[in-house]
Amino acid sequence: HAADAALSALLPSLNERPFQKLDGSRASLFAALDSPALTSLPTQPWQWAIFRTVKAHIDYHVEVERHRYSVPHALVGLELQVRIT
Known part of the structure; x- marks a missing residue:
């Protein structure tokens, strides 16, 4: 300490x-640029996170x-993106 x-x-x-x-100092460049x-x-x-493509099966599951x-029944047969964390 x-x-x-x-x-x-x-x-x-x-x-x-x-x-x-150079002109200026660290503090002046920080104030002007950063x-x-x-x-x-x-x-x-x-x-x-990892993203994968999966397909919704006829039983409403991925x-x-x-x-x-x-998954909702409207998504059956579609390819979906899943996010794995």
């Missing part, structure tokens, strides 16, 4: 130090990784 506090105290001077061969492009984080966390799931 002491090391973090010491580094936190030195960070503003590092970010405000002018570049040697800050306007930042957006808020998504409301839902990212989740790994099989996904050895599990059977029922």
Whole structure:
């Protein structure tokens, strides 16, 4: 914790130090380039997903990784996309 506090105290001077061969500093470039492009984080966390194509059987079921799931009767015979998380 002491090391973090010491580094936190030195960070503003590092970010405000002018570049040697370019105009500006790290802080000025961040304010000009990166800050306007930042957006808020998504409301839902990212989740790994795999998509597969399955066919709805005559008994109103699709099989996904050895599990059977029922579907509406209007989908019988159609190929469907499933999302596996």
